Amino acid sequence: MGRSTPIEPLSQPLTDGVVAVRPRRAPDLPAIEAASHDPDTVRWLDDPPMDEAARSTSLSRVEEAWRTGRAAPLVIADALTDEPVGIINLQFRDDDVATVAYSVFPAxxxxxxxxxxxxxxTGWGLNELGLRQLLLEADEGNTASVRVAEKCGFRRIGSRVEETGDSSRTLVVFVCAEG
Structure with missing residues (x-):
């Protein structure tokens, strides 16, 4: 799945003066790798912890995601210091719909x-990319992510069960639509 056309990486960070959302860069990788091993990160995200092989191909996979229109992988940075403090992505389902995924580093x-x-x-996706709808899925046990969705104006539209090997988990599905 993805968009039918590539996405141009942000030329300028999106910022509110406190945080900035910007493209990933090589200096961000040590912080991303360290956070990927955090027990809460491992618990809530689908991605396995980053190893040396994943780290060595990380930026080329990021470039491919943008080029193919599959995703827009970004970093959340401190707006004053530019220090990476998390990751955030748009994962495109098609030209009109994307899923928001994010993780803030433990500290x-x-x-x-x-x-x-x-x-x-959300503002960038709906206003600049012309998305019609953004989805956010959070494990029902991840109360912090559920609160983020609610604080950001996403509306709960249901839930779905996701099979994960020997077990399953329930994801709460939220939507934010243009207009």
């Missing part, structure tokens, strides 16, 4: 970073 959780970044990305 910066609980500081309101995720809602700020999600609002920035």
């Amino acid at each position: 910066r959780r609980g500081q309101g970073i995720a809602p700020r970044a999600v609002r920035l990305l």
Whole structure:
């Protein structure tokens, strides 16, 4: 799945003066790798922790995601220092619909970073990319992500069960639509 046309990476960061959402760069990779091993990150995200092989191909996979229109992988950075404090992505289902996925690095959780970044990305997706609808799926047990969706104006539209090997989990599905 994805868009029928490539997405141009952001030429300027999206910012609210506190956080910035910008393209990923090589200096971000150590922080992304470290956070990928955090137990809460492993618990809530589908991606396995980053190993050396994944790190070595990370930027080429990011470029491919943009070029193919499959995703827009970005970094959440401190707007003043440019220090990476999380990751955020749009994963395109088609030309009109994308899913928002994000993770704030452990040392910066609980500081309101995720809602700020999600609002920035939502505005960009709906206003600049012409998306009709953004979806956000959060494990029902991940109360922090459920609160982020609600704070950002996403409306709960249901849930779905996702099979994960020997077990399953319930994802709460939220939507934010243009207009």
